[in-house]
Amino acid sequence: MQAWIEFGRGPLFRLAFCLMVLGLLRVVVLTIVGIAEAYRRNSDRIVPWKAIARQTLGWLVPVRRLLGGRPVYSVTSFLFHVGLLAVPLFLAAHVRLWRGAVGFAWPALPQRPADYFTLLAIAAGAGLICGRVFHRGARALSRLQDYIWPPLLLAPFVTGYVCAHAALGPKVYQEMMLVHIYAADLIMLTIPFTKIAHCVLAPFSQAVTAVAWKFVPGAGQEVAATLGYAGLPIWVANSRSAPAAGDKKEALVK
Amino acid sequence: MNRVYRLKFILWLVVGLASAVAAARFTQGLGAITNLSDPTPWGLWVGFDVMGGVALASGGFIMTAAVYIFRLERLHGVVRPAVLTAFLGYVAVAVGLLFDLGLPWNIWHMIVFWNPHSPLFEVGWCVMLYLTVLTLELFPVPAQEFSALAKVRRILVKGRLPLVVAGIGLSTLHQSSLGSLFLIMPYRLHPLWYSPILPLLFLISAIGLGMMMVTFESHSTAWLYRRKPETEALAPLGGAARWVLLLYMATRLADLAIRGQLRYLVTPGWHMALFWLEMSVMAIVPAILFSLPRVRRTSGGQWAAAGLGVFGVVMNRIDVGGLAHLSRGNHIYLPAWTEVAISAGVVAGATLAFLFMVERFRVWEQRPADPLADPHKLPEFDRVGMTWLGVPAIAGRMVYSLGFIFAAALGLALLAPQPAASRGVDPQPVHRARGGAILWIDGNLDGFGVAFPHDRIVKRLGGDTSCVQCHHMNLPRDRASGCYECHRDMYLTSDAFQHDWHASPEGGRLACVQCHPSQPRSAAGAKPCTGCHKDLTPAGATIPVKHYRAPGYVQSMHVLCINCHVQLAKQEGKPDFARCVTCHKERRGLTDSGDTTARPDAVRGILLPAMTR
Amino acid sequence: MKAAILTDTTKCIGCNECAIACKKANHLAPDSPRRWDAEDGLSARNWTSVVEGPNHTYARQQCRHCLEPACVSVCPVGALSKTALGPVVYDQSRCMGCRYCMMACAYGIPRYDWDQAVPYVRKCILCYDRIRTGGQPACTEACPAKATIFGDRDELLAEAHRRIAAAPGQYVNQVWGEHDLGGTSVISISNVDLSFLAPEHPAGSAPLPQTTALAMHAVPFAFTGVVAGMAGLNWIINRRMKRQTEGSDE
Structure with a gap:
């Protein structure tokens, strides 16, 4: 058991961490190259930088989304992200491990706030799982990895909290630690290759859409005509006056 | 799958692994990743990367001689690839040399500080000059693709014969001078x-x-x-x-x-x-x-x-x-895997450059077909939009980059076991336990200790005769010496014997011969301690004294207590009895990163093995 | 004066004071055993050591400061040089780290900072700064038994021969370093064979730089010869081919 723990936080951790950093670098570089290529191929080279920046920031800060459809879900998601970043990076025990490994460190959270952040992340994560499972729309859009990720992300939090607080025997403690370490390793190994890569790709996703996806002038009318709706009014993106009758076209033209 | 595609993927894997090793080479020094040593200061990098590399690149001057001097026109088709191989070979030699040199950023010193007596000086100069000649010989090939360079190309093609002759002269010199390097080592x-x-x-x-x-x-x-x-x-x-x-x-x-x-x-x-x-x-x-x-x-x-x-x-x-x-002493040099990785990485890099050149430029009469363009393959469509994705500008970049980062991460994971910046465990002297019936054991006085019910345990173990169950070694004329007398450091092993103290004026004032009657300067002929200290180990002590190196205080205490506690917990069906909190009532608060008293790295190494035993 | 050191192993008591004094004088860091250490005790942080030979004989291992040093002749950037006073000194600002000096030294003396990201070659420099100002090396100054002494090479050689002649039964009739590889500045006399200090090196041989001298002198001639030969050959072959094509045309 001890050997497995040492392996998990020794070589396996290093592999996972290096793969995470290099893998994220890779997707960033590939995305930028992809954007550049798409830009070069485009006939229309107008890029709405301002709109891209506005939308990116809008997704980052939940204030705007509060006014949208699901305020509770937005806030929960935001809090979940806060806990998710604060605890692994600023827990005193983690900071100390860093110092042992690389020789430098950064200020750590005091124990009490760190505990609160952990509990916050666990609670918010549980909320998000419920939100996904019990909402029909969300269920329809979810892939398998959407169900796997939240519990996987929560596993190190739960085991870490238990290890830090419960009075356990050495054996149970080690088992908890094992789960804690291997779950964290698995997360880091898979981040660059799954949807969690949005942690670095988020600033680019709006740009990819804006640069790579263009419609020829009058595309809306052509699509409508093909579908047999010629002559009906067409809903234009970013306008609030959507006609009630054009539901199908809306989805298509957007 | 395509041969070229597969080969390139493997080459990128090798380059990735070599990159990780290269990072370690330049941050931790040569000793960390090579098997080189003071008796064997040259190894694979000199033998293969430099000497082998220069030899492998000899096709360049042989072929230019055959075609441009001896006019064997039949071989004209292989001149260009041979010159390209030579050029890349010498570039690989230079890159390999940068890894082998201790101070690679000083490589230009050879241009400024001269020592014409040195064969290596001559080799260095010839390689530099020949690399220049090769660049000029090769330049017309890529220049073919750019009309702006047509003039330069014409001049170079016209002046080819002097270049070829100079290249042959330089090659003759340094190919042989690599042998001269070893003339000075008749005893090696x-x-x-x-x-x-x-x-x-x-x-x-x-x-x-x-x-x-x-x-x-x-x-x-x-x-x-x-x-x-x-x-x-x-x-x-x-x-x-x-x-x-x-x-x-x-x-x-x-x-x-x-x-x-x-x-x-x-x-x-x-x-x-x-x-x-x-x-x-x-x-x-x-x-x-x-x-x-x-x-x-x-x-x-x-x-x-x-x-x-x-x-x-x-x-x-x-x-x-x-x-x-000839081997010197017990030193036998065999390259470390990291050295092999660097050499392989340099070769892989040169091969990738070769493949790039032959695919982009007219190294052969006919450029090879695009390795990814298979005439029998249907065009690939995007699964969502059913749009044709086209051929990406950098063929296979997704797969190549994936191979590269995977190999690099694997290399970094394999390389790190040496704690580059760890200072190890600092000495922490142990202070004696204080108290009477209940002893407060807190060796480094950091406030986190154990209240040890000494009298209660004595009673439990059988009263006055039970001392020897724990106290296994005593100072002269002492009945039960404290643990701290010998286990003098919290984590480090300490010397229970104290050699120098025995000779010092404040200690035993013993002359050397009193303990070492025969062979001087060796422990082999020394008298055993019990020769003088008759009551060093009390009769009936349960813990045997094997040598005079006392393990760290923390480890000693844990081994002594935990073994009995675990046994008793099993015998009496009280699992709580063997838990950490039974003795450690206060949890060590992990409050801030500046805390130097708690040492997780030391504790990890010492506590956990003791607990699982 | 030609600075030199004479070590008489019959007087050495193996106390290691020379090594300790050397460490202090050259500000060398404390040492710990490393993977790359040789058995003779020298390392980047130990420039001299005391080696135990047969019959509890203690001999000093250190740079011999050859009269015609191989290390100086092979250094491509001239970082090592033989000073007029005698010591072979090292200029670390010139070094590029090729380690050819370590390969060339028949005694295997130069050591390397294998554990440093910015490594240098390390070896005894006969305390050049001290002897230049009229002092003597730290090791000879520290020796309590006067087993290793500093002085002029000729005088020390005479002293060595005098000692051997005075007590022929006590010494092997040889002065190590008198003629070896053209002679060295660090010489020794002993009651046992001192070849354990440099195992595969036969005594009384020619200076090493001579071995490469011939090859190096041939360089300009070889280059000129090859270039002239190639150009000439090409001229002849071209003329012949031209004649042939002219012949076939006619």
Whole structure:
């Protein structure tokens, strides 16, 4: 058991961490190259930088989304992200491990706030799982990895909290630690290759859409005509006056 | 899948691994990732990357000589790839040298500070000049694609003959001077390799190698890109190589005979085995193979014979560079996997550059087809939008980059075990436990300790006669010495014997001979401690004293207590009895990162093994 | 004066004071055993050591400061040089780290900072700064038994021969370093064979730089010869080919 723990936080951790950093670098570089290529191929080279920046920031800060459809879900998601970043990076025990490994460190959270952040992340994560499972729309859009990720992300939090607080025997403690370490390793190994890569790709996703996806002038009318709706009014993106009758076209033209 | 595509993926894997090793090389120094040592300061990087690399690049001057000096027009088709290989080979040598040099950023010192007595100085200058010549010889090939460079290209093509002649002169010099490097080591190189005509031997073998390398490379790339092999044109090259190899063998054996060292050919041992293996692979077997018309006239035969010879000559360079040296003391040099990784990475990088060049420019008469363009393959569509995705500008970049980062991460994970910045465990002197019936055990006085119910445990273990169950070694005239007397450091092993104290005025004032009556300066003849200290270990002590090195305080306490606690917990069915909190009532608060008293790294190494025992 | 050191192993008591004084004088860091250490005790942080030979004989291992040093002749950037006073000194600002000096030294003396990201070659420099100002090396100054002494090479050689002649039964009739590889500045006399200090090095041989001298002198001639030969050959072959084509045209 001890050997497995040492392996998990020794070589396996290093592999996972290096793969995470290099893998994220890779997707960033590939995305930028992809954007550049798409830009070069485009006939229309107008890029709405301002709109891209506005939308990116809008997704980052939940204030705007509060006014949208699901305020509770937005806030929960935001809090979940806060806990998710604060605890692994600023827990005193983690900071100390860093110092042992690389020789430098950064200020750590005091124990009490760190505990609160952990509990916050666990609670918010549980909320998000419920939100996904019990909402029909969300269920329809979810892939398998959407169900796997939240519990996987929560596993190190739960085991870490238990290890830090419960009075356990050495054996149970080690088992908890094992789960804690291997779950964290698995997360880091898979981040660059799954949807969690949005942690670095988020600033680019709006740009990819804006640069790579263009419609020829009058595309809306052509699509409508093909579908047999010629002559009906067409809903234009970013306008609030959507006609009630054009539901199908809306989805298509957007 | 496509051959080129697969090969490139493997090459990127190798380059990725080498990048990780390179990072470690430049941050931690040569000692961390090589097996080099003070008695064996040169190794694989000199033998293979530098000497082997220069030898492998000899095809350039052989082919330019054959085509532009001797006007063998039949070989015109292989000149360009040969010059390209030579150019990339020398670039690889330079890159490999940057890894091997201790201070690679000072490599330009050779231009400023001269020492013409040094063969290495001459090699360095020749390599620099020849690399310039090769660049000028090669430049017309890429310049073909850019109309702006047409003028420069015309001048270079016109001035080719002087370039070729200068290149041959420079190559002759440094191919042989690589042998001169070792002339100064008659006491290091084995007599089977050391010879005053080492430069000549190096030159002859380089000429043979150049011919074989061109053959080998031509057939390998023909297979790779499914081109028609140039078997007809290359057949006379094999025939010539045979004569060169025979000349080499004759020269080498004659040299051994003249120097009177023939007896080593039959003196069994590492060097004899190495010599015969090397000679067979580099000269004897290829010479025989090239003499058989059936081998010389078929592409497979040419490929095999040339490949064997190439391998053999490179082996010869590695032998001279390190394997054939007389061992000094117990030091035997074998390259570490990290050294092999760097060498392989440099070769892989050069190969990728070669493949890039032949795909982009007219190195051959006809550029090979795009490796990803398979005429039998249907176009790929995006699964969501059903739009044609087209061929990406950088073919296969998704897969290549994935291979690269995976290999690099694997390398970094394998390389890190050396704590680059850890200071290890600092000494922390132990203070005695205070108290009476209940002792407060807190060796480093950091406030986190254990209240040890000494009297209660004495009672439980059987009263006054139970001391020996824990106190296993006593100071002179003492009945039960405290643990801290010998276990004097929290985490480090301490010396329970104190050699110097016994000789000091405040200590025993003993003369050396009182303890060491016979052999001076050695522990072997010393008197045992119990010779003077009759009551050092009390009668009936349960913990045996094996030596006078006392483990750290924390470890000693844990081993002493936990073993009994675990047993009792099982016997009496009280699992709580063996838990940490039974004794450690206060949890060590992990409050801030500036806390220096708690040492998780030390605790990890000492506590947990003790607990799982 | 030609600075030199004479070590008489019959007087050495193996106390290691020379090594300790050397460490202090050259500000060398404390040492711990490393993977790359040789058995003779020298390392990047120990420039001299005391080696125990047969019959409890103690001998000093250190740079011999050869009269014709191989290390100086092979250094491509001239970082090592033989001073007029005698010591072979090292200029670390010139070094590029090729380690050819370590390969060339027949005594295997130069050591390397294998554990440093910016490594240098390390060896005894005969305390050049001290002897230049009229002092003597730290090791000879520290020796309590006067077993290792500093002085002029000729005087010390005479002293060595005088000692051997005075007590022929006590010494092997040889002065190590008198003629070896052209002579060295660090010489020794002993009651046992001192070849354990440099195992595969036969005594009384020619200076090493001579071995490469011939090859190096041939360089300009070889280059000129090859270039002239190639150009000439090409001229002849071109003329012949031209004649042939002219001949076939007619």
